[in-house]
Amino acid sequence: MRLVHLTDPHLSSLAGEKFTALRGKRWSGYLSWRKNRSKRFLPAVLDKLTASVRAENADQILLTGDLVQIGLPAEIQQASEWLRSLGPAEQVMLVPGNHDIYAGGSAESVSGAWSEYLYSGVSTDDAGMNDRFPVMRKLGRLSLVGLSSACVTPVFMATGKLGDVQLEKLAGLLEQEAEQGQLVCLLIHHPPLTGMTKWRKSLDDAARLQAVLERHPPLLLFHGHLHHNRELQWGNSRIYCTAAGSSVADASYRVIDIDDDGDAWNFRMTLKSIAIGARKEVEFLAVDEQYWQVSKA
Ligand SMILES: [Fe+2]
Ligand SMILES: [Fe+2]
8 A cells, every 4th residue: 555645735826816906814925925935836846746746656645735825716726737637536635724725715615626635525515614524535444534624814824723523523533443443544734733833833723633633543644734844753653744845945745655464554654855866857866764563453
C-alpha cells in the first residue's frame, strides 16, 4: 500500500482579478499574494511536483488543503482542473484549508466544485460543510479519515475549528475502527495537537481533538498549514507536516509505504524535496527516509 502526502499548493493566480472590487479580508489577502505568495509559490514548481507525484503510482494521494489564495470562483475553477490532473477522485482524498474557506460563500462554492474529492463520492445531506465530516475511505485494513478544520476567520487570523458535531462523530468512528483492528490515518489541515503553532494559526478546539485522539490514536496523521517539513512522534503515532507543494524554496511530498505482515505494521516514509539538476531542471530527490514498525499486539 502506497500513500503520498502533499499540501498547501496555493496554486491559483490572482493576476487577472480586478482587485479594486475586493473588500475586507479578500483585499488584504490579495495584497499578501501580490507582495509575497506570488513570488514564493510558483505554478511551474507545482507542475513539476504534480508530474513527480503521479509517477509514484500511489494507491491514494492525500491532500490537506489550501489549494487557492482567497477563495474566488475563478481560483476554485483553476483548482478543479489541477485536481483532475493530479488523479481521479477515487485516488485523491482532499480536506479543505483555511484559504479554501476564505470568506462567506466559499464553503458552498468549494463543496460544489470539489465534491467528489472532498466527500469521496458518497452521498451527503444538506448539513453545513464541517458537519459532513469526518469522511472515511477504507482500503482493506487501512482507514483514511478526513477532518475539516477550515472556517471563515477575521482578517489576519488563520485559525481553524472542528466543532461539536465533528468531534463527536470522530470519537465514535475511531472507536469503531479500533474495534475492527483497522490502521487509521488521519488528515487535517491545521496542526492537530495543542502547542504546535502560534495561537493566530492554531486549531481553536485542539485540546478537545487531542483528548479524542488520545483514546484511540491514529498511527499516521498528516497536516498542512505550516508550510514546512516537520514531524512529531507522539506515542506510537507519527505526525507529519509537509512543505507547500508549489514553494520555490522547499516544495516537497512524502511517500509512505505500508506493509501488513500479520503481527505488525511496517512503515517506510520517504520525503522528497525540490532540487535543481545539472541542466537546471527541477526535480524531486529523497532527502529523508525512515523505517519503523508498530506491533498489533
Ligand atoms: Fe497554506
Ligand atoms: Fe492554511
